[in-house]
Amino acid sequence: MKVILAILILIVNTAVAQNIPVALNAQNPHYFTYQNKPIVLVTSGEHYGALLNLDFDFNKYLATLHKDGLNLTRLFTGALYVEPSGAFNIERNTLAPLPMKFICPYARSNNPGYANGGNKFDLTRWDAAYFTRLKKFMSMARDNNVIVELTFFCPFYDSTQWKLSPLNDANNINKIATGLERTDIYIVSSKTRAINALQAKFVSKVVTELNSYDNLMYEIINEPYFGGVTLEWQHFIATIIDSTEKHLPKKHLITQNIANDAALITKPDSLISVFNFHYALPVAAAENYYLNKVIGCNETGFAGIADSVYRLQAWQFMLAGGALFNNLDYSFVAGYEDGTFKYHKDQPGGGSIALRRQLAVLKDFITSLDFIHLKPDSSVIKDVSSADASVKILCNNGKEYAAHIKGENNLQLQLDLPSNNYKVVWIDPVSGNILSSTTIQAHDEPITLTAPAYKTDIALKIMKE
Template identity: 25%
Template sequence: MSKPIRIHPANSRIFEFRGKPLVLVCATEHYDAVMNRPFDYARYLADAHEKRQTLTRLFMLFREQQSHCNPYSTCKPESPDYVAPYLRVGPGKALDWQPQYDLDCDNPEFYERLHGFLSLASDYGIIVEVVLLSNTYGDNVWMLNPLNAANNMNEIEPIPWMEYNTLRHQKLFERQLAHVRRIVMETNRYDNIIYEICNEPGGNFAGNAHHPSKEEVDDWQKAIARTIREVEADLPNKHLIVGQEAFIYEPWEQCSDLSFGEFCIDVVNMHPLPNTTYGGRGYNMGEFMSKQLRLRELRDYCLATKDEHKPLNLDEDNVASQYKDYDGWTIHRKRAWMTLISGCHYDYIDFSINIYLETGTPASQKHIRTWMKHLSEFVHSIDLAAARPLTDVVKEEPINTVTSALGIPGSDYCIYIADERELTEDGSGEWIAASRLCVDLPEGEYLVRCFDPVSGLYAPALCMRGGAEMWINLPDFRHDLTVRISNISKLIGRREGGSYNGNGYAKCRHGMGVSIEPQL
């Protein structure tokens, strides 16, 4: 077995896995592929591999309830179908009316499914983010947790839900540590995993005397991270720890400066939400299940952190995931492209994937799942170890659009151009016609091509000479378009990605390529 996935030694914003640069990108099921018994994870992983998805998340303990704005999913199994790490032995009843758990008895079915999932994901080269613990959010969700005192026979302290992610209760904390040690020891053999401490940790709830502070929750996270390190100290493999500092409930703020600093994580997971703060500024990246686009704010947050030495994963994007339709999927396609071309990583929950629908629906296969495949193939055709976000290439962008550029100066430039108008604004989704892009390039001869994020095809290429303020006439397009500018001398002896077949480039969705305005 090769060494586990690590931060790339030549580019600290991406990863190296099995000797190759890697960006994490996925439209993934809702993280309970192991714990939801009817879910056929082999079918799901086969499709994820075919779609070139490089990441999936996996909850180790957490399950939740369906709500008015959070669709039914694999994370909400029926109680008889929930496969926990512990055996249900009874005779007493848990709060879901199933037998109580014995926390001293491992559940063989859980570990059989866990190893089956991780082994198959490893065969496919898919990274698995193993999520050890989670926020419990409220009484209704806390009632489902095996570590709730009412759900087991092991004499844990009964606690308010908000004290779960703290060091306040010794018996509970020891059970959390035992769970973490067991999972880490059981999974250390795999090279395709990373560990997340806690999904969505939070503190500082105004007006509630029981609610822990942000600092108290972060102290608990540090203790979990130390335990992971201690367990792995005597094991063959050392894995990356991912996560985020605790957010503040009231007034809402998702801080990230500490996460990028000396906090106990190697990779920063941030859920793209309103008032995500960094460097003294708040970024409104869209409200939960709102069908908002907020593309410029998302781009600006990614670029603001570009000089940090930890990778940034925009994890669990749910801005429009409730809407299993063309508009919702288009929003997530655009946010995924903007995130990756801004030098970060992206995870979107695809709620079309569920039990008995492990590859999604025919519509999601045609749209979001195929679009994400095109994105993964495109971004991995770039020399990622050498590529960086380029903030000085685009001098002027078309009206109503926002752009981002990733590439290697003088060699390869990938410029993503997207309509930034919200669905509620006039003109959203209409054709952007007769538009121009102004770029600065070093001297040299370049090929300029359009790439279509929907069809995954390149349009025919044109040649241009580099220089300051070069104007490129774009084809008419809807929603988004990518322009790739490649130094011809760097292409000699190479065949690039896209649809090049030795005889030219297939036409993209927009039916035509770029044209170059002559310099005066």
């Protein structure tokens, strides 16, 4: 009887654990847990318009991510922000729907005159079709084992986005933004009370509607370092998310976009669990590791269209302690939701079938490790044969090591390993193929490893035998 009871308790506890939204890992909060397993999030996803663009077939898109071995997508709500065609020189931009193909949370009124076709919006009424589409997206993502980072808002970079916003007085019948500039929309003040109330109502609505989904995180706003967004306003939105979920069964992670490239976070908001950077440098993960939270790179680009650029960025960032990497993939557009669109050479980023497969190699490499017991520790590196090589390494001292080396073929790497026998495996980051595998003996003194021949980069795995 005691054995049966113990088995039943185990079954119940396992079922409960699998019914919890993606969370920070309890053993190592620099990583995630989902469905009772530690995970990292790695993807190469479309330009965030899969929901708001009615021409985009997100069923095919999400199935493609799953087929390619990736597990994350970033999604804009379209509540206040949509882009015009040609923005940022993006060809076939999914965030720039064609006339009459934009859907947002607000119902259309009977008054004609929206800037991109159709009737103006009524900001007091929800569009039921929008929330149906949102839930279908979430369900399809769940079925394809894809985590959704849902981004509530985005600043207006210039007047062209503001002219298309449902909040602009010219595009709705409610006119609550009279006398305000585009840079006034994401502040908390007496003049924005009506807008802040609208924002809070929308956030609470979405959080309530999506509470049952476990494959979900909430990002407050994209790139708040543009367009006049204040930290006070960001905390206001985080508080709305948190307070709404206090009355709901499930609690989801809140993510915050910090900066481009890198920045030291000195005053973190206690409601934030994931701190994201765009075009992240490895130092963004390293210098903020002390926070004991996930550090992510949730947008790439503006570095050419070559696959190698973004593959190298992903490996260097994740092996520096990151846990989330989202390459912005312009091969996904309406009509090419399988990610096969051939964009022009001046596109502000890359993306391809080949790159998605290469990023899946990275994801599989990390998850092949006991990675929740790894942490970045460059002190184990005693010498590198070339000053031009960049080495990022994760360590579980004396048990397991994982490294990525960028640059300089014919490299020699001197590591300080405790006395043990170790299996040393060199891996091609492009294909995932093993380039060489050998066993070494360490004797409490630095040991020199010689990499096999490679081109741009190579990965290394060391395991105690």
